[in-house]
Amino acid sequence: MRAKEPTTTLDLAQNPPMVSRRRLLVGSAGALASVSLLGFSPLARSQTPATLPDYAAWKSLSDLIVHSANTMETRRDAIGSGVLTPSDKLFVRNNLPSPGEAIATDRDAWTVNIEGVKNPRALTIAELKTMGVETVAAVLQCSGNGRAFFPHGASGTQWSVGAAGCVLWTGVPLRTVVDALGGVADGMNYITSTGGEELPEGIDPKTIRVERSVPVAALDRAILAWELNDDPLPVTHGGPLRMVVPGYYGVNNVKYVRHIAFTPNQTDTKIQVSGYRLRDIGVKGASDQPSMWEMNVKSWVTSPLEQTPQGRHMIYGVAFGGSRAVASVEVSLDGGGNWQQARFLGPDLGPFAWRPFVLAANLAPGDYRVVSRATDSDGNSQPENRTENERGYGHNGWKDHGVTLKVT
């Protein structure tokens, strides 16, 4: 499993729960600084740590909440109403420290070993680029997005809504590669991807290696991606080459991928066996619990936030189906009492993309609780409440994701 990260650096600045006072906790490695903020101060925006780690220095600091050197989320008010998330605003979550730019000095020479196929072999990116190409718009989202809303203090980065973005991935469909290598070998049930990080000595590799297995059915959607939003994939986000499984939680999209193996069983790395497992509070992770694979239907409001003058407003947000298309989204201004159908905005980028939505509303002075509830193409709607679970995974309950709006 991943290296232990600083626990519970709580940032609720952008997402006040239903309490009258908010606590903004900014810190790292356990050294917490506690600041009390009253009301709806815009101060929150300036409370962000002032620096980005070197490997992510090119990103837009003012659009990010920096939780740690390995974890940065997009501010709710920076998500906007776009069909795509610009790369410099996209969240970062590394399970191991970034290997740095050195691994991308000769991108085309990067090799990936394809195993568990009839004719296993190593392929360079240069070779992959001649085999086939596709561009897919997909939501990338951390399993723990929304963890900050769990009241039991789920361990891990306290993501609010911004450990998610919708981006374009360009690369070769894994199916195309596998077909060229004679097809999947018999008896293989999983696709197991291994990251290219150098592991520290003296630690059992199984406990820290980023190696994840997904069901072999994901072969129909997986791509080996070398571009993000039409630019060469930054190392920050897994370049030169990343295993991308549209519709699956972020951890399954293995960065700097070095090995793709079709395997009969799931890998025995800690990140697979006990990590990213959905279980009751207090229960340890184990392989008989559901793994964080396919994402569920989800949405949240992005604007207006906190305070706005009375009058007619456009309420914006984003909605996605997770592992299938989003079909519709409703908005409530009274915390779920009454719902109105919102309208999708802009072009539909396909089943794995999110769709910005908008609802026009006349707002009189007062306090509003603005929530959104999406429904996917199979008819699944977001539940009202979170599913309580030890690590705060997979939160798509609509109630917690709302915003409190003061109209003056």
Next chain:
Amino acid sequence: MRAKEPTTTLDLAQNPPMVSRRRLLVGSAGALASVSLLGFSPLARSQTPATLPDYAAWKSLSDLIVHSANTMETRRDAIGSGVLTPSDKLFVRNNLPSPGEAIATDRDAWTVNIEGVKNPRALTIAELKTMGVETVAAVLQCSGNGRAFFPHGASGTQWSVGAAGCVLWTGVPLRTVVDALGGVADGMNYITSTGGEELPEGIDPKTIRVERSVPVAALDRAILAWELNDDPLPVTHGGPLRMVVPGYYGVNNVKYVRHIAFTPNQTDTKIQVSGYRLRDIGVKGASDQPSMWEMNVKSWVTSPLEQTPQGRHMIYGVAFGGSRAVASVEVSLDGGGNWQQARFLGPDLGPFAWRPFVLAANLAPGDYRVVSRATDSDGNSQPENRTENERGYGHNGWKDHGVTLKVT
């Protein structure tokens, strides 16, 4: 009409015609520097003028060919295979000098007068933002894109393929605004938009004002846009507010728009009466000639260019239908002798967007002439040849837009 611009600063660096030696002419205001280049030197990339004008200093110089302070095109090799053009790579063409950032100090306070409706009035952007919103992906293309391929030396900027890009526009549908103002007044046949540039004194405004009329039917697609690619619309590209008519040539998308008037007749400005009129070589512009309104079907190859090693390659390009969706595109490796169907890449962003395309090809050593030919949803295909015309407008002939490729 627009201020006189330097004539014929020819740049064929990215687009060699079928000759063995190329001339790279870089200069301005008639002071031409002539450089002869042999073969397929990559030098061309470094021959670009070293500076961008102040109002466009934020753009990516290495992706642009700077023709003049008012005209910059995207390099063919910078267009890539993306569904969208990043704003910093998008071409620039101003008919008058940019008014500069000062006009955008308070974007929401910018006003536009809506006239020729039942209840004419001025509206601020803040007001427009409450009325409605839509996001449209559309190709923005200069009428003279491809002018460099006219052998008669058509006057004006010598655009090759890069006076075009596909971008997202966000704003309020003009129809929504007009409906809120009681609808179009009786007897109005055109939508006439006026730019907000300050005009120099001592010159008849009609000869320089950027004021364009389009048929009132364009009301069904026009939007008043305040965002480009999900960011506030840069002044460089017409912010704070631009009249956008998807499917129409660039000149009809009036920048810093101050007046939208529904009018019985076309405006009597020079840019409308005699400018942007399609006519035979040697003929002066006049109002009985076709105006540069709806765009036609077009495509071009973007990669590989010039030289590449033998083997299997992906040939990339972009294709669009102009004023309707693109339906298909073919590629020929022998200058139009044999054609193969190419495949569209990535999500379809709607009828006014372009689509990147790709064709896999095994290339043996030799010289190739790579051309592409798109067909729109009405069955219109690009013609082989340009339509000769005085100003080099509307060129969509497939032959001239091809590239010569040396495979070694």
